Amino acid sequence: MASRGMPLDTAAIFSTIMEAILYGFSVLMFVGTIWTLTYKRRMKEINRPIVVVAFMLLILSTAHMIVDIIRIEQGLVTYRDTFPGGPQAFFADVSQVTFVIKNIIYTMQTMVGDGMVIYRCYIVWQTVWVIIIPSLLWFGITVCGICAVYSVSQATSQAGNIFAKATGQWITAFYAMTLASNLLASGFLAYRIWMMERNVSAIRVSRSSMMPIVRVLADAAILYSVTLLSALVCFVEANNGQYVILDMIMPIISIAFYMVIIRMAMKTRSHSYLSTVGMGSETARGTAQQYHMKPMQVHISQITHEDDASKLAY
Structure with a gap:
């Protein structure tokens, strides 16, 4: 299948420039993520798996950036x-x-990023049933990714055409399953947090809300999904623009991960601070008769719901 769109040397230069811009932004967000996860926290209070994943995404993005620079220099x-x-x-x-x-x-990078979205979904739902389909898609992504890499590495007579059937079928399936897995897991996650918010909104004793978390989850999912859909469409149409989008996806995966963690950490810190200030002011105001049992129970229920969501960051 003949490719269309911009010349490949032009696409290589443009994709590297766009990736470098997004990579720089992802590095800044990585610094912000590590700061929010570790600032004024003892070692045992830090969610080490999240920190490890953050470093993995940075290392993979950096390695991809370096390989792109080497490839540009060689070509x-x-x-x-x-x-x-x-x-x-x-x-x-x-x-x-x-x-x-x-x-x-x-x-x-895709396996790590999509795996973390599924992990977040499990943490909030606390049941494996919700993540069965996304997990099966994740395994399919792994298989298709391995097969695509293998077919590319073994290319001989079909070298020079990534859109050929031998490689194209695996790459198309890879994009499609990645898109489906991301949409399902992100949708389940946002729905669960929205349901928590709705259940406690009528009896809330403070102004704290989890809707900003739902919005940032939706933003991250939309950012990643639109990029994947664009790559899939370009690939199906054999357009060389897919090379540009492919390089852009690398830092976008990191950015989508970091933006959720930073927002969750900010939400958790804000809630903790407001709870501490509220308890101090109530203590200073007076006697034990001022405390009513029902508001106390409602407040604890709210904290329980929000702590379930806060596990995404901590």
């Missing part, structure tokens, strides 16, 4: 005059080591 400088067909043919050759490594890193 436009080192092999510009010696590679048969010039830079266009170099960037079209899917059997190049740098291209294979890029796809391995992207597959790993």
Whole structure:
């Protein structure tokens, strides 16, 4: 299948520039994430799995950025005059080591990012039944990613055309299942938090609300899903724009993860601070007769609901 769209050397330059911009933003968000997770917290209070995942996403994004820079240098400088067909043919050759490594890193990044969305969904629902379909899709993503990388690494006569059937069928399935898994897990997660909010909104004793969490979850899901859908459409249409979007997805996965963690951490800190201030002011005001049993029970119920959601960050 013949490719369409911008020339591949132009696509390589543009994709690297866009990835670098988003990568810089993701690094800033990584710093903010680590700060919110560790500031004024003892070591045992830090959610170490979340910190590990944050570092993994940063390392994978950095590795992908480095490989892209090396690939640009090889295609436009080192092999510009010696590679048969010039830079266009170099960037079209899917059997190049740098291209294979890029796809391995992207597959790993996707597995980590999608796995964390499913993990968040399980933490909030506290049941495996809700994550069965997303988990099956995640395993399908893993298989398709491995098969796609393998078919690319073994490309010979079909090298130079990533849209060929041997590689295209696996990549199309990979994009489609990633999109479905992300939408399902994010939808279940947002629905559960929205239900918690609705259940306590009528009897809330403070102004604290979990709706900002729902909004940031929706924003992260939309950001990632729109990017994936664009990549899928470009790939199905054999448009070289998919190379640009593919490189952009790498830092976007990190950004979507970081923005949820930062917002959850801010929400948890704010709730903790308001609860502490409220208890202090009530204590200062007077006697035990001023405390009514019903409001106390409602307040504890609310904290229980919000603590379930706060596990996403802590």
